[in-house]
Amino acid sequence: MGLSMEKDYFDYFTQNRKEFQESLLNEAKNVRGKIEEILLIGNIDLLANAHKLVMYTIQGKDSELVEFARVEGVSWASHSLTLAFKLEWVQAIRRTIWRYLHEFNKSNHIGLEPEDFFNTERQINDRIDKFLNELFLSYSEYKDKLIESQKALVENLSVPIIPITSTVCVLPLIGDIDTCRTDTIEEKVLLEISRLAIGTLVIDLSGIVHIEVEVIEHLMRVTEGAKMMGCECIITGLRPEIVRKITKVGLTFVSKAQTKATLQQALEDYLR
CATH class of the missing domain: 1.10.490 (Globin-like)
Structure with missing residues (x-):
């Protein structure tokens, strides 16, 4: 009016x-x-x-x-x-x-x-x-x-799953990883395994400077979840200080994933 x-x-x-x-x-x-x-x-x-x-x-x-x-x-x-x-x-x-x-x-x-x-x-x-x-x-x-x-967008960029072949992908992780980021990693990894039918996922940790024990345990659960979906995980680039922290608390990736010294070594098996 x-x-x-x-x-x-x-x-x-x-x-x-x-x-x-x-x-x-x-x-x-x-x-x-x-x-x-x-x-x-x-x-x-x-x-x-x-x-x-x-x-x-x-x-x-x-x-x-x-x-x-x-x-x-x-x-x-x-x-x-x-x-x-x-x-x-x-x-x-x-x-x-x-x-x-x-x-x-x-x-x-x-x-x-x-x-x-x-x-x-x-x-x-x-x-x-x-x-x-x-x-x-x-x-x-x-x-x-x-x-x-x-x-x-930031979360997606922080978990960059890169296809190498039709069934092999690489997940290079860089910087610090906290529990919030591992939740994002878990969600993205399991989703992409299903969407892309990933058979092998290479998780490269060479860019990780600092990581807490709780985060390591969470990453192990990620590899276990991937295994349940039929995807084999390969862990590469573990730094000596991270390995010491893992072994000090009695944890190991061995039962849940393969380990390689470098990303290059892991990919050589699939790029020959």
Whole structure:
């Protein structure tokens, strides 16, 4: 539902659009110098969008307002523009709207009854608040999905299963391995054994600098799970310090997997 004087307000803001924009820029001084930069970065026309927000607010176009806010949220999130900057801009729009409404009523000698004034105030502020809420939600949802996709990409890169032949693959592990990463390794290994019908998986540990006993035990469970799925595991590149740690606690890979000194030695049997 639009405002009680929707048609008059609409005409007034349309006729005074340029003056409104200049007044808005004076209200949001931090934004003035960023107009062209934001247009260049994200193809976002702040002034045109401000006018659209004003029109939707005055006309009571709630569904269009919500959709506009969601599009804006994605646009700002995808170009890594800050919410603090957007909040400053929208609040400047709010203040400028009220100043222009006051000037319109004053110049036309319109004195609103208290009930009419508070009804107008509620509608305008509620719509601008709705716009901000929807924009923040859209922005956050986009960022959350982006973080999840990046996390999945990192996890996938941290467990790179590389096919060598139709049934032989290599899993080179690099860096530190904690229990969280071993969970990812276990999930990825068992999934890829099934998907690629891997018969032999060479797990190369030459790039591992530090590893805890709990992680070693987890890797042994991974090789045991692989064996249950018909996949033979070959462990290569065990460093002396890791071997000492394994034997010190009475663990061994022997019953669960073959071991080779280097990845090259393991692959020679399959690449001849």
